[in-house]
Amino acid sequence: MTHASTGQCELMEPLVARVLAPNPSPYTYTGTQTYLVGAQDLAVIDPGPDEPEHIGALLAAIDDRPVLAIMCTHTHRDHSPLAARLKAETGAEIVGCAPLVLDDHGPRADAAFDRSYAPDRVLADGARVTGEGWTLEAVATPGHTSNHLCFALVETDALFSGDHVMGWSTTVVSPPDGDMAAYMQSLDKLIARSDRIYYPAHGPAVEKPQRFVRHMAGHRRQRERQILRLLEKGPQEIPAMVERMYVGLDPRLHGAAERSVLAHLIDLRNRELVLTEGDAWRSR
Template structure:
């Protein structure tokens, strides 16, 4: 039996306050708590003097004001975005306008999978489709300031365009929403895809230099490789549970959710359904299961 994930939900950082985490990192938490954002989005200031702001957060004037106050008297050279969900990227526009910084990071929002005609996009409201970077970063691309650098690590899965950023001077990884300490990452079509997500986890597991992750929500991941191994095992167990339900006769996503996620809070049922759909999409691509009709939350599934 694999070791259970050791979640850490002890996080009481106040909203709007710049907290020093390390010589090169400060964090400001946005006031957007919720079922999938935990206590709010974590925005990071990297460096001193000439700085970068990573994941500026939602379109919230109070959060923008708090970030600008945190860097008062400093030069913001870059605003860096890990991915284009609306809790991470929209504030970039206001901060770029106020500072003249260069907007860099992930590419424009795009789906991981294409839904058939006539099938509604359940993630339509989540994507920041106005985001356009001055520089789209790819694997290994880097930006730098005085005494610091950020190196892009492609980690698709939560979204198709997701990047993490290594801070080699502190052996740290700003992991965005790919790996967090407080909960497993949401992966749901069409924004996200389970196959790339699992591959990205395996990729991070092979990185031996990272000793801490600073995620997009919640506190640090202090044993990152142990956490990644546990998440990989958890996802494989979830896949086996879904397959067991298909073998037992379940064929629809709501049936599978009801049986696999017993006792889940009602507010999380929608996210659980999309997680199940992501697993089923991956299983169908691997020809382990078959889909009856277009891939959607209303589709029927069976063992291949």
């Protein structure tokens, strides 16, 4: 699959098109990818940031077709803010993840929660939205955020994976809402499925998803082992751990790496493998 081009409607398969929002960053890669599902009538997945350029591109791609649902995988500000304006333009209801407002002390502005998000209907795990020739099923995948959903396109075995599985980078799991144990359980849940392809909110499509997700889970377990080995040498503070674990990482991403290390440490503490000692962590 090719990379998306900002503002262009690109057909991925007969029932799926994508439009890239103009919000590239070290954390969003080329930007947020909004997906249009359907041919005669539509669902819009992850409408994205409230940018005039993006709403214009989406309305051009919709081309006066009925929009039945505006569906959000989660409520970070690069995913859901445009939902209200798109609802006003199309009359579609906003459905998908639950609202979540939390002061996120993570390192990135685009990871803050969207306080304006007001769904007309919250989808439970397994709930479905249907249109002409398409069915989208909610797949609860907490971890990146506690309210994260993926959406499975039943007719073609495609999965819209939001930020849970991205095509370009590992996912940031940032406490207090991000939960590493829940994230790993959600990865296992996806491994057990038989989806043919993933369409993530950032990065290219994932064409061998089970193998890809097994690799992601293995990477997380490797990070966990790195942490435990470092703590065997004595108490460690998180910034020093990141310096050792993420050699060559873009300095702009150090804050995100610190949040993911913290998420691992909280999980290890809950499993009674490590404990805190002031600002440092040590083996139990």
